[in-house]
Amino acid sequence: MKTxxxxxxxxxxxxxxxxxxxxxxxxxxxxxxxNPMNVQLVPEPFIxxxxxxxxxxxxxxxxxxxxxxxxxxxxxxxxxxxRIKPMLIDGKKTYQIGIPIHWGYRGIAxxxxxxxxxxxxxxxxxxxxxxxxxxxxxxFLVKIERA
Amino acid sequence: xxxxxxxxxxAARARFGEHxxxxxxxxxxxxxxxxxxxxxxxxxxxxxxxxxxxxAIYTPWLYRWLTPLFGGGPMTRLLHPWxxxxxxxxxxxxxxNWLEPMSWNRDDGRWMRNLRRYxxxxxxxxxxxxxxxxxxxxxxxxAIIVSAVIFLISGIPMWFPETFGRVMVxxxxxxxxxxxxxxLVGFIVHVYEGTASQPGTLRSxxxxxxxxxxxxxxxxxxxxxxxxxxxxxxxxxGKGR
Amino acid sequence: xxxxxxxxKLISGHSGSVPGxxxxxxxxxxxxxxxxxxxxxxxxxxxxxxxNDMPFGQTTFDNTYQTMPSTAWNYWNLIKFNEHHREDxxxxxxxxKDQCMHCEDPGCLRACPADGAIVQYTNGIVDFQQExxxxxxxxxxxxxxxxxxxxxxxxxxxxxxxxxxxxxxxxEPACIKSCPxxxxxxxxxxxxxALAETRARQLREHSGFPNAGVYDPPSVGGTxxxxxxxxxxxxxxYxxxxxxxxxxxxxxxxxxxxxxxxxxxxxLAAPVAFLHFITQGPREPQPQMPDPDRKAGASGVPR
Numbered sequence: 001m002k003t004x005x006x007x008x009x010x011x012x013x014x015x016x017x018x019x020x021x022x023x024x025x026x027x028x029x030x031x032x033x034x035n036p037m038n039v040q041l042v043p044e045p046f047i048x049x050x051x052x053x054x055x056x057x058x059x060x061x062x063x064x065x066x067x068x069x070x071x072x073x074x075x076x077x078x079x080x081x082x083r084i085k086p087m088l089i090d091g092k093k094t095y096q097i098g099i100p101i102h103w104g105y106r107g108i109a110x111x112x113x114x115x116x117x118x119x120x121x122x123x124x125x126x127x128x129x130x131x132x133x134x135x136x137x138x139x140f141l142v143k144i145e146r147a
Numbered sequence: 148x149x150x151x152x153x154x155x156x157x158a159a160r161a162r163f164g165e166h167x168x169x170x171x172x173x174x175x176x177x178x179x180x181x182x183x184x185x186x187x188x189x190x191x192x193x194x195x196x197x198x199x200x201x202x203a204i205y206t207p208w209l210y211r212w213l214t215p216l217f218g219g220g221p222m223t224r225l226l227h228p229w230x231x232x233x234x235x236x237x238x239x240x241x242x243x244n245w246l247e248p249m250s251w252n253r254d255d256g257r258w259m260r261n262l263r264r265y266x267x268x269x270x271x272x273x274x275x276x277x278x279x280x281x282x283x284x285x286x287x288x289x290a291i292i293v294s295a296v297i298f299l300i301s302g303i304p305m306w307f308p309e310t311f312g313r314v315m316v317x318x319x320x321x322x323x324x325x326x327x328x329x330x331l332v333g334f335i336v337h338v339y340e341g342t343a344s345q346p347g348t349l350r351s352x353x354x355x356x357x358x359x360x361x362x363x364x365x366x367x368x369x370x371x372x373x374x375x376x377x378x379x380x381x382x383x384x385g386k387g388r
Numbered sequence: 389x390x391x392x393x394x395x396x397k398l399i400s401g402h403s404g405s406v407p408g409x410x411x412x413x414x415x416x417x418x419x420x421x422x423x424x425x426x427x428x429x430x431x432x433x434x435x436x437x438x439x440n441d442m443p444f445g446q447t448t449f450d451n452t453y454q455t456m457p458s459t460a461w462n463y464w465n466l467i468k469f470n471e472h473h474r475e476d477x478x479x480x481x482x483x484x485k486d487q488c489m490h491c492e493d494p495g496c497l498r499a500c501p502a503d504g505a506i507v508q509y510t511n512g513i514v515d516f517q518q519e520x521x522x523x524x525x526x527x528x529x530x531x532x533x534x535x536x537x538x539x540x541x542x543x544x545x546x547x548x549x550x551x552x553x554x555x556x557x558x559x560e561p562a563c564i565k566s567c568p569x570x571x572x573x574x575x576x577x578x579x580x581x582a583l584a585e586t587r588a589r590q591l592r593e594h595s596g597f598p599n600a601g602v603y604d605p606p607s608v609g610g611t612x613x614x615x616x617x618x619x620x621x622x623x624x625x626y627x628x629x630x631x632x633x634x635x636x637x638x639x640x641x642x643x644x645x646x647x648x649x650x651x652x653x654x655x656l657a658a659p660v661a662f663l664h665f666i667t668q669g670p671r672e673p674q675p676q677m678p679d680p681d682r683k684a685g686a687s688g689v690p691r
Contacts, residue, residue: 025429036444037437041430044449061451077449082471082479114449204501204524206647207403211503220502220522221543268668272678305524309538313529317636320526324647328654335657339665346670360673367678 006126008141009070015141017053018087018096019067021120027100033107033115045076045103045116049144053095054080057144064147067099069140072122074099075147097144099123101137152243159240169355176362176373178351186241187352193234198334200227201327228306235295242292248279249289255282271364278368283340287333297326394556398508400500408510416512417555418580419564419613421485422587423626424600425571428453428467428483432563432572436465436487439551439562454627459486461539464548465563468627484615484626485563485572488535488548490514492609495635496547498643499530512577512612513552518544532608532633550612580614587616605633 009015024042032038047065049057059065061080066073076099087094104119127136160182167181179187203213203223210220217223254276264270265283273281280288301319304311341348347361362370370376395408433455437444442462447455454469470482494514497506505520506527516536523543527536536545551561559565560574573580584602591600601620604610615626623629 025427025431037434040437040444040447041433041455042453043447046449062449079449079451082473083481085479202651204522206651207401207501207503208648208651210401210501211403220505220520224522224524225543266664266668268671271671271674275678308525308528313534313636316526316529317638320529320638321642321646324642324650328650331651331654332657335655335661339661343665344661344670347673358673360675363677364671364673 003126005071005122007070008125009143011141013070014143015068015070016094017142017144018094019069019123019140019142020096020098021101021124021137022098024100024102027102030102030104030119033103033109036108039107039109042100042102043109044114045100045120046079047074047076047144048079048081048084048098050084050086050095050097051080051082052086053097053144054078057146059146065144066147067097067123067142067144069123069125069142071125072118074116074118074120074123076103076116097142152246156244159244171356174359175356176359176370177355178357178362179355181355183244184352184355186237186244190234190237190241193230193237194330194334197227197230197234198327198331200230201323202331203227205324205327228302231298231302235299238291238295245280245288249285251282251285251289254278255285258282259286273365273367275367277366278372279366281366287337290329290333294326294330297322301326394509394511394513394552396507397510398494398497399504400497400506401503403503412510414510416510416577417550417612418512418575418577419490419550419561420573420575420580420583420616421613422571422573422584422616423482423484424587424591424595424597424616424618425569426467426483426485427569427571428469428481429568430455430467431566431568432485433463433465433467435562435566436548437463439554440464440549459535459537459547461537461546464488464546470625470627472625480618482618482626484629486627487563487613488514488550489533489608489633490548490550490612491532491633492611493635495530495532495608495633495639496527496536497530498635499526499639501526509552511555513550513555514612515549515552516545516547518542518546521545526639530635530639532630532635577610577612584614584616588620591616591618603629605630608633608635 026041027033027038047067049059049065054060057065059078059080062077064075065078066075068074084096084098087096099120101120103116104121105117107115109115121137123140123142124135124137125140128134129136160180163182163185164180169177169181171177199213200217200223202209203217203220204210204227214220214223217226254274258265258274258277259282261274262283265273301322304315304319305323308316341352345365347358348365351357351361359370359374362373395412395414397406397409399406436442442464445456445460445462450457452469455466456463459466465485465487468484468486470484472480472482474480490513492512494506494508497508497514500506501524502520502522504517505522506514506516508514521544523538523545525536525538525545527545528534528538536547538545551559551563554561564572564574573583575583581602581604584604588600588602591597597618599619599621601617603615603617603620603623615629617623617626619625623631
């Protein structure tokens with residue numbers, strides 16, 4: 001059954017950046033954002049972007065970014081890193097960004113505005129493996145702008 | 148500027164004079180009015196407290212002896228900068244009080260060059276050019292001013308290390324020690340000179356007066372001016388307090 | 389702080405002998421940290437906070453995975469992250485577990501003026517005894533690794549204890565116990581050094597790190613926390629590890645020699661003054677007025 005979120009972005013529509021989601025060691029799923037120990041280790045949600053992409057956007061670490069897919073958008077602070085290198089695909093420079101999943105809805109830091117109000121999985125498409133039904137969180141197209 | 152200092156000084160001395168008493172017996176001279184005496188002893192009290200609390204932290208040899216005076220180690224460390232601040236503030240007022248009679252002139256250079264005669268008690272009388280304060284007293288006065296500045300500049304970073312950082316603490320540590328040792332020696336000499344070494348001196352700072360004989364022995368020029376006697380060809384004008 | 393079977397061999401700000409010095413056969417302990425296999429999971433950070441029941445603090449996002457910029461009074465163990473570009477263009481994400489190095493010649497202990505505030509046990513652990521701490525923070529200046537941290541509310545300083553309470557009961561430190569990769573080990577100094585040398589040789593000969601080595605600085609007498617680094621020639625890459633850690637001269641030469649000598653010379657003024665009094669005598673006020681035109685020095689009055 002299809003819903004309005006069953007849309008897929010394309011490069012022509014401006015969704016030219018590859019996004020992936022992953023987990024941190026300091027948090028686990030969506031409940032550790034309520035635990036002071038974990039929140040002390042990693043207090044706020046962030047979006048990891050390559051240095052080259054940050055320079056192109058004119059963005060420094062800590063500045064807020066808005067990442068949008070065809071389905072939803074996500075706002076968090078930028079973590080500028082050299083660990084994610086740009087890729088050369090079909091002769092074109094393609095960037096990849098990464099977003100840890102552990103925030104969304106409430107959390108003990110919400111009052112200070114140090115949380116994401118929506119979960120990052122709103123960004124990812126509702127695509128699943130036909131046999132195992134494992135969802136596809138690891139590769140989808142987004143666009144980035146300053147928030 | 149000097150006008151402002153003088154007016155503050157005069158006003159303070161007058162105010163003190165109204166509420167205090169200095170008895171001047173027949174044949175005695177007024178040397179230190181109540182205002183001066185108050186300043187001297189309050190500065191001395193804060194100085195001694197700062198000295199003892201500082202030397203408690205200065206070396207482990209003295210730590211166990213001196214920290215009980217102040218209620219233990221943490222209390223000693225807490226109180227020491229406050230004692231020192233009290234000393235600095237009151238001493239500043241005392242400097243304003245004594246700036247004029249402590250000013251250095253050529254006769255003081257002469258006195259210093261003849262220091263050996265003074266220490267060896269060669270003469271009965273001080274040279275006739277010795278005024279209200281002799282050069283030795285002036286040297287002590289100016290040494291305290293220099294030391295107080297060094298104490299402040301080195302002490303404030305040691306009081307607030309998080310603000311000033313490790314380099315300032317490490318350097319201040321040494322400068323503070325040097326000033327403290329100079330002040331320790333000066334203090335011992337000062338107490339000796341003011342009591343046993345020159346009989347009749349202590350009462351000048353407790354009762355405010357001195358005998359004529361003391362005055363013409365130790366500060367001849369001041370004696371002549373204070374009693375209105377004619378001076379020598381080398382007599383110089385100048386106020387004494 | 390429960391010490392179990394720990395004996396003290398060095399006490400800060402102490403004059404006189406130390407009762408525990410040389411009275412016990414004891415092996416020196418050592419924490420082994422293999423920086424090359426650390427994955428930055430922070431289990432050691434959590435273990436330290438949990439074992440010592442430390443209150444949680446507020447941290448802020450600072451464009452790094454590092455929990456906070458530096459250790460704190462309530463955070464004694466911190467993984468320092470550094471993204472480093474090597475000359476051959478490859479990227480290394482360096483992660484070093486930062487905490488007290490438990491130096492054999494501790495700068496904090498040398499600097500401390502308070503009797504018994506900092507002690508060193510015979511097994512090499514350097515421990516703070518906050519009951520005796522006066523809050524002067526000389527130890528912060530004396531430490532070449534910038535480890536001790538001051539708490540403004542209690543006016544005391546705090547740092548890693550190498551779990552002296554656990555070690556005293558024969559257990560390994562909490563961080564060692566929690567490490568999932570085995571990059572943290574605990575044992576005698578001799579054993580840990582041997583392990584470290586073996587690992588460093590392996591890195592040099594088989595893993596393409598010709599400058600790999602063991603960080604155990606002799607300038608502080610060696611430390612009871614040793615690191616295996618990919619590149620021993622550039623320790624500053626690993627979150628600012630000093631290449632040649634030095635205790636400031638103020639707390640070595642000055643404190644050990646200049647202070648006591650200066651004090652003795654200064655106090656000499658008192659016996660000298662007394663000697664002057666009994667040999668030269670006081671200067672009595674003279675009964676007769678002096679001749680005002682006399683030359684300076686010629687009084688004519690017999691002594």
